[in-house]
Each structure stands twice: as structure tokens, then as C-alpha cells.
Amino acid sequence: MTPEVKRAVAAPGGGGAATAAPPVSPGAGSILEACERQRVRYLQLHFTDILGINKNVEVPRTQFRKALEGQMMFDGSSIEGFVRIEESDMLLVPDLATFRVFPGEGVGGGGGGDARVARLICDIANTDGTPFSGCPRTALKRQIARARALEYEMMAGCEAEFFLFQKNGGAASTTTHDVAGYFDVGPMDRGEEARRAIVADLEEMGFEVEAAHHEVAPGQHEVDFRYADALKTADDLTTFRLVVRGAAERYGLVATFMPKPIYGQNGSGMHTHQSLFRQGHNAFWDAKAQWELSSVALQYIAGLIAHARGFCAVTNPLVNSYKRLVPGYEAPVNVAWSMKNRSPMIRIPDRRGEGTRCELRMPDPAANPYLALAVQLAAGLDGVEKGLTPPEPVNKNIFELTYREKRHHRIDDLPRDLHEALDELEKDEVVLGALGEHIAARYTEAKREEWREYITQVSEWEVRRYLGTY
Numbered sequence: 160m161t162p163e164v165k166r167a168v169a170a171p172g173g174g175g176a177a178t179a180a181p182p183v184s185p186g187a188g189s190i191l192e193a194c195e196r197q198r199v200r201y202l203q204l205h206f207t208d209i210l211g212i213n214k215n216v217e218v219p220r221t222q223f224r225k226a227l228e229g230q231m232m233f234d235g236s237s238i239e240g241f242v243r244i245e246e247s248d249m250l251l252v253p254d255l256a257t258f259r260v261f262p263g264e265g266v267g268g269g270g271g272g273d274a275r276v277a278r279l280i281c282d283i284a285n286t287d288g289t290p291f292s293g294c295p296r297t298a299l300k301r302q303i304a305r306a307r308a309l310e311y312e313m314m315a316g317c318e319a320e321f322f323l324f325q326k327n328g329g330a331a332s333t334t335t336h337d338v339a340g341y342f343d344v345g346p347m348d349r350g351e352e353a354r355r356a357i358v359a360d361l362e363e364m365g366f367e368v369e370a371a372h373h374e375v376a377p378g379q380h381e382v383d384f385r386y387a388d389a390l391k392t393a394d395d396l397t398t399f400r401l402v403v404r405g406a407a408e409r410y411g412l413v414a415t416f417m418p419k420p421i422y423g424q425n426g427s428g429m430h431t432h433q434s435l436f437r438q439g440h441n442a443f444w445d446a447k448a449q450w451e452l453s454s455v456a457l458q459y460i461a462g463l464i465a466h467a468r469g470f471c472a473v474t475n476p477l478v479n480s481y482k483r484l485v486p487g488y489e490a491p492v493n494v495a496w497s498m499k500n501r502s503p504m505i506r507i508p509d510r511r512g513e514g515t516r517c518e519l520r521m522p523d524p525a526a527n528p529y530l531a532l533a534v535q536l537a538a539g540l541d542g543v544e545k546g547l548t549p550p551e552p553v554n555k556n557i558f559e560l561t562y563r564e565k566r567h568h569r570i571d572d573l574p575r576d577l578h579e580a581l582d583e584l585e586k587d588e589v590v591l592g593a594l595g596e597h598i599a600a601r602y603t604e605a606k607r608e609e610w611r612e613y614i615t616q617v618s619e620w621e622v623r624r625y626l627g628t629y
Contacts, residue, residue, distance in 0.1 A: 211527025
């Protein structure tokens, strides 16, 4: 039984001191007992579509046992990228280790009393019980199994930034509620209370929150939780987004993970710290090597660099994503790595030993966390398996390098827009293989349609620029 499941199973309904956990594995029986003890009235079965949008099927208490046994079916033809209408029936297979009870005042919490809500994260299966090839969580699990076959485990931590905006007439707006900047405090940071509510909700659900603070742009925030294995990190991110939106709503605010909601301000990133562990030790660290980075670390970094343009459409999935990846706003635009500065795509934080890791700075929080981690792991493992060598680290500000200097350092550019990113994705066999044929086809189809719709729109900028001139 994991510590998180122990807390979820043991915690009483009122959120007070924990009672002793049952001396059994976290199976269906102990979860049913926990639901009874905590007065859980509804159970949400969570999953994501291929675009990373949270979905759920909610069942009442009378159906808990059926749900826990993986007998709940749903219409997959209604979910983006799943199946055609004639293949609609799908099964929800819950991962019992992901059982959590929402806080009484949190997302779906029902306000306590006799209406508590719990959740389980599910894999999607075909009606015969076989894994569904279009399930994003299963795609990540395939890459985790590939790493395990090489005796590695991916550890990851994602810094998902977000904005809190005011409502205008009950609708979402981009009006910020503060004028604070990086690490500022109240009264300039008027999001402190909402951010504390987010942390409290996360901790009540068993998250280990390490820090929370105001980010660079007005109205922008970040909450960091503990580094974990790749699957748990992806699971936690899906729930994190729900908790953030729920807490914001309680304070009359709107939370968004849109990468670049405001022109002229920094966008929101999802910097992804990652490393490979082998036999319980960090395989990226070699105390005797240059930079204290092992050959495995360098090969993994080389893999990320080799496939960055190919997986950019997955880690940066929106038309809007590429308005963040421009010079001047701290987001990377070049495919390079560094030991010291933050302008390249990959940097190596100073901490060494078991904390040695690389930080990929290009992803944004609109990405499907399962697919984003799957393609990063696939790229890194490709570098390890092929013994790739990265170019020399660039410890200068890349934004100040000339074109000739960039070519000398073998520095390529990230895609400039979603259309270019999709072209690169369709050429990268490693990334396509990580997604699988079903997800790759449905994902590119959906994103091509998004691009086609975007380029037919006439923006306010175009009207201002051209209407009175041409």
C-alpha cells in the first residue's frame, strides 16, 4: 500500500486526524470500507481524451462495487479521438492505487456531510478486456515498460504554471486580479488566498506540495509538488488542474492553463524535470564525469535534442502554444542545452547526486500529461539505446548569438507554429511509435483541423493593421 493510498483510505470524512489503515492491500474491499467511513456518496471514474481534456463517469454508491471491478462501460464514440460510432462501447478499468477523496469544499466535494465525492483514474479497455490503443495513459505505460526492460525508471516533476483571472459578468476574462511579479507578496499578490486554498486541497488529497508562489506575469502562479515516477506525475497533473479550477471558482476567479493568454506578458510553461533511475539510484549522476553527468544522462539529453522538433506538437499542442515560444519572454526557441543559463531548451539544475536531472523547458500546461511524458521518455530512451552524443552545452545567452554562431553550435530552432510542428511530428518515427498508430492518426487529424480553423479567422490585429491602409 502506497503512503498516498494509506492516507486516502485512513483519513476520516471531516479531514481530522487519520485513523489506522486496514492491514490489507488497497483492493476493492478496503476502498469500499473507506467510502463508507468517509461518507462518500459519488465515485468519479476519471480519464482524458487524446487532447488531455479531463473526462469522467460518475456513479452513485449503489454502483461502487461494479465500478471497482472494471465493469463500467461508456460511449467512446463521443470522446475526442477514441472510436467511430460503430465501435462505441468501451470499458473503464480503474487503477485502485489512485483512489482519492476530494476535500469537502473542493472539486466535486459536495460541501462535506453525506455527499462526499471520490475519484479513481482509469485506463480505457475494449469490451473484451484488452487495452485500448487510443488510451493516452496506456501509451505512457508502454514507454514505462520499455524503460523497465532496460532496467530504468523515469522520475519526473512538472512545474505547471497557470493564470487566475477575474470574471466579467459571470464569464471568463483576461482581466488580472493583481499587479504582482515573481515571488511578490500581498497586497500586490491578490491571489494568495486562492493559492493557499489550492495547496490545502492538494494536501488533503495526499499530494506533497513543496512550494507555491506568484510567477512573473500579473495573475500568474505556480504550485510545485513532489518529484515522482512518470505515471504518478501524469495522474497528479490531471487532478491538479481540476483542483486549481475548483479553488479558483470558490474565490470568484477563473483559472486557465492556456499557454499565452495575454499579449506582452510571459506565458505559462510546464517545465519538466526528468531523470532515469536504475536499481534505486539516479543513473544520470556520475561523480567522476565531466559536469558530474553520466553517459546515460548525456545520451538521454541527446535523444531529447534529436526529437524535440518531432514531439513539439505533443508537448506544445495549441495554436496559442507558439505565441509563448518567441524570444523575449523567457521561453525557449532554440534546440540546445546548457549547464548555466535558462535560454536553451534544456538546462541542468545545479543540484547533483541523487537529485541530478535535466529540465526540459519547452512543454506547456495545455499538453496531455500522459502523451507529453510518453514522447519525452521515448526520445530520451532512443538516445540511450543508440548511444547518441549531444552537442556541446551552450553557456551563453542564445538570444544574443548570431546566425553563424548558432550554426557552429549546431543549434536548431523549435517549430514556429502548430502547422510546422505537425509536419515535424509526422516525420519522426520514434515519436509516432510512442503515440501508437491510433493516437498518432487521431491526434494529427484533430490538430490539423484546429490549424485550418485558425488560419481562416480574421484577427483584431489584422483589422487594425490593414483596414485603413489597403
